[in-house]
Amino acid sequence: MESTKTFSYEEASEASLKYFDGDELAARVWVNKYAMKDSFGNIYERSPEDMHWRIANEIARIENKYPNPLSAQEIFELLGHFRYIIPAGSPMTGIGNRQQVASLSNCFVIGLEGDADSYGAIMRIDEEQVQLMKRRGGVGHDLSHIRPKGSPVNNSALTSTGLVPFMERYSNSTREVAQDGRRGALMLSVSVKHPDSEAFIDAKMTEGKVTGANVSVKIDDEFMQAAVDGKPYVQQFPIGSDNPDVRKEISARDLWKKIVHNAWKSAEPGVLFWDTILRESIPDCYADLGFRTVSTNPCGEIPLCPYDSCRLLSINLYSYVNNPFTPEATFDFDKFAKHVQLAQRIMDDIVDLEMEKIDLIMEKIQIDPQSDEVKGAEYHLWEKIKKKSGMGRRTGVGITAEGDMLAAMGLRYGTDEATDFSVSVHRTLALNAYRSSVVMAKERGAFEIFDAKREEANPFINRLREADAQLYEDMVKYGRRNIACLTIAPTGTTSLMTQTTSGIEPVFMPVYKRRRKVNPNDTDVHVDFVDEVGDSFEEYIVYHKKFLEWMKVNNIDTTKKYTQEEIDALVEKSPYYKATANDVDWLMKVRMQGAIQKWVDHSISVTVNLPNDVDEELVNKLYVEAWKSGCKGCTIYRDGSRSGVMISVSKKDKKKDSSAQDEPLPCKHPVVTEVRPKELECDVVRFQNNKEKWVAFVGLLDGYPYEIFTGLQDDDEGIMLPKSVTKGKIIKHIGDDGSRRYDFQFENKRGYKTTVEGLSEKFNPEYWNYAKLISGVLRYRMPIDHVIKLVGSLQLKSESINTWKNGVERALKKYIVDGTEAKGQKCPNCGQETLVYQEGCLICSNCGASRCG
Template identity: 75%
Template sequence: IDEEQVQLMKRRGGVGHDLSHIRPKGTPVKNSALTSTGLVPFMERYSNSTREVAQDGRRGALMLSVSIKHPDSEAFVDAKMTEGKVTGANVSVRIDDEFMRCATEGKPYRQQYPVDSAEPDTVKDVDARAFWNKIIHNAWKSAEPGVLFWDTITRESVADCYADLGFRTISTNPCGEIPLCPYDSCRLLAINLFSYVRNPFTPEADFDFDLFALHVAKAQRIMDDIIDLEAEKIDKIIDKIASDPETQEVKGPELHLWHKIRTKTLQGRRTGVGTTAEGDMLAALGYRYGTPEATRFSEKVHRALALAAYGSSVDMAAERGAFEIFDADREKDNPYIGRLREADPAMYERMVRHGRRNIACLTIAPTGTTSLMTRTTSGIEPVFMPVYKRRRKVNPSDPEVRVDFVDDTGDAFEEYVVYHPKFIDWMKVNGIPVKDDYTQEELDAIVARSPYAGATANDVDWLEKVRMQGRIQKWVDHSISVTINLPNDVSEEMVNNLYVEAWKSGCKGCTVYRDGSRAGVLVSLEKKKPAGKPEAPALSGPKQIIKRPIELDADVVRFQNN
């Protein structure tokens, strides 16, 4: 597994591992060690591999998950609480409905290994509520672990209708938006929702659903074309490896890996059509993010997206052929397919007749870099702040970069302060000058007049945001990558309420970030000013960090350390 991970990461691939197959700590093994070391050493091994395989200062991305049913899952949950441990991976715990019921009702929960066995080798009962409280505390303190509501994921997964044919979901990609079977890929395309708002930030603003449906259908077709382009690139990788001078013993594992990826790519033709700019779309239409009215409109948009994307996939099946293992009978009882059938019976009948080109079609990714290109909010998130400071990871050895911040793991970042672009659009529509020398109080007054007031990441009704995610999730066949941003003083009880509400609302996963709980990428502007000092402009640039000299005076001390 470790070798396959580094082979993928050397080609800039992200990786997800589920560790539920690893023996719990202390169980007998048939070698000289006598007992297993458990999950945590493997977490560190895979994390270290991620950090070792770097691309010009940009390391790979890794997701580690484990079933809550695994006897070592508590050690897994605690692994990142030690500073400097497992810094090269995100971690999420797969939680089933039985555990959630036991935790909320105060009942014991049975763990076992193997986790899916009818006759397990190892069994132990744990206090579900105490374990749940530990998950909540750790998420509150360090933003991890995330939670994956696994029964919801597999129950709603269209691809899992073909679990016995190799499409059983085992983990997720590094950001969690696509639960995947072994050797399948995360392919993403994001549609800018703000671009379909006519007359934004005016009383005449409305959403062009006809143009949106047309573009979604084209986007699904583009993604299907990308699958064939990906297969061509995989063929080139395979040909290159095959022609390398190394022996078959050396290059065989990498060849085998890429053949498995190619097979899964063409067999399922999985795509990830999604959206970005949800927050800006709602603001441009006059909705306040996190209100019931905004949630209802968002659900309407994503319902239209699902019907257009699946309709396009059915049309392509009639033209190009369905994915090779399509079977309408396997899918007939799937809840997601049932909602599509109810919403558009004619499209469903065409799907039964012609098949579908893609085993699954939709997701909503974080779209961090994409949203910088579109100059919008990301994914389904609200605006972080209309004015904010951003950190960009840099290579400290590059003479062209400025290092303003170094996190606990030694990664270097450059900081810069920006206006949110669509907030500037609103200012211009309303005749408000865009300047760099507003005081914080002046900016606060301007923001209070805007549709972004009370709708920033820290200001929204967090429970309503979770309900919104659940409502949208009903029309997304994969998952939604969302982080609930919380202020530093939020209570652990609120984190508990959010996670429980996410489970009840039908979310497939949830993660939180409490301001200041770890070295983040986005940070809010500091409002506090030293007493007695004159008020400075709110948007003064970040300070230049003094570069460390090449040489420093030092004392050399020799001693015997035994």
């Protein structure tokens, strides 16, 4: 029976901090993202232990429907402390959660059968995309069915506008649908054979355009070969027609150069090697039965047919290394094989749990107060998803911590030796996942359209057959429970809780590269340098805990202070040396991806991270090598290349040459700087409250509020600022005894610098303590409107502290992006929930009433 006991945020944070051995970031991530909550924010779990028991009990309930069931205790031991098996975000939050109605699937692909080029079809896809995103799902769909620009249409427009306006439509829909600051992710794809593919490829090069979508172009072998050989290539529409309406010959090499240039400049488009995907796809053996692959999910690791979805789970490879970071290190293949079989079984149970969730969603739709005309489209959408999910029972078993596993084994990421070892691990993974699926077919029944004859020529199936003849014989005899089983997805914030690197990426820890200013768009940098001499390694390394484990195993002092030269020498001795994102041999990385891909039936989400100064020719070589190596897709990220790509720019913003960072897609890490820089730019905000003069010092990192000091402007306390001072710096000063203080420094009109020392001591201590709390929230990038809502909800006893609270709200309002909706607030004039922020004021978009202050 589900518990109704609730816990305060403080109780859950304290228990989780203890669970994660003092790791504040991991504890915060769990409480904010994965603890079971209702729609009002009430927390029903005290720590991850409660969550793992919730999941274990639900999976055990499904197990009891079938022969040889696993017990809840056995399942809990696999899940506990994120050591072995880690469900992805949607299953982790949704399994056993009866407080909210949401799917367990991470991502979906949609697409209508037949002629889907009408406005009605285009708008139906738009609606289905929105309906899925509001249930927490990412969505992918293909645009190759839309007629090219200039084609005749049977309406008053006379000719088609082509692909690009519809890219913007779908992108805008994604931006509209948000869940408490998180929005769904979108993948838009198109075939390179489409006559408008060049416009598609260029669409995101215009700043502020298509900011709510990832875009990928589907490249066929004919095009790649023509690009390599310098030969012409024929585009047509419809792309699969023997008698197309539109046909044009282009230079494949010229279009390929544009793809390479745009990827070099902006990290998009991604490239999907479509013939490789279709050739290797087991579900496409059933294409005529509805399993024809048309696009991928937003991160690209699951090529899907329309209305199928993926549920994800990762196995922590680091946990199978015995005696890590020592000469005696070994990989426990026997335990790994056993756990892979159990992981596949758990994934199949999650399919059953997802079918239950879909039933609940459909029941909710039926009782919603809207008319059947309004509800019909959403209900039919879930009917299609339920049918496809039940027919194929597709799963997504993957891995995490590959980079840590290799380092713990004494292998350097990107070398031939490391690649060979990784391939042996993934071969073991594939054979045992498929063995488990065959055993389940014997015990529970095969997926309903299984046909061994259809799969006889599939390359992946034949690799399994060659590696394990008995497995193949049993598969032919009993069938298989799941149409496809494997993937490698980015594990995102779950890697913070496992304290490992995510996916198959190398570690992101350039501790030996001093960077005075960290690029805000460089999500691979998780360190901060504050002094010339340096702090202890705990203060240097804020993300990658396994490096500290290596130091401790090798009796290296992790608490002493190190010079930069000592750091350089120390890191060169470690197994992580030359294994950071910017240091690996990039060609070896894509070859490693291609070698591993042969044992992954779906795809691998991986990004090739490059330094800023690489040229376009290297990007070209990497893409071509990825195609030749058998990769199903490839994304290139050059340091800093995303600047401006995910930014929504208004006319006013353009005039000011300022930018408002749009929230990163769920497949990317949020830009969080854990360790405070020594200096921060600062805005000085003055305001009057109840005839009292107040001042706020707002520390900014990359233009975004990072911390706040505020209180009465009291000359007697030493805050004597000329009225002309509106900007300055907040400087963190560390004394010889380790004490810390914050100073404010500004320049007067003549250019002389003045420093106000001990800023934190200038205000009421009670204000200071609350300011530290709010600064902590700002540091982790909570949207400003949510911070203001949080501050407004504080229950404070004294009138003076409530006045201070109002001051904080006023100081922060100026940083809210114009157009942000004030959710839950009604216009005092017309009573509608149509208030939006504009220059720090609330404006009603319905009646025009305004309220400032």
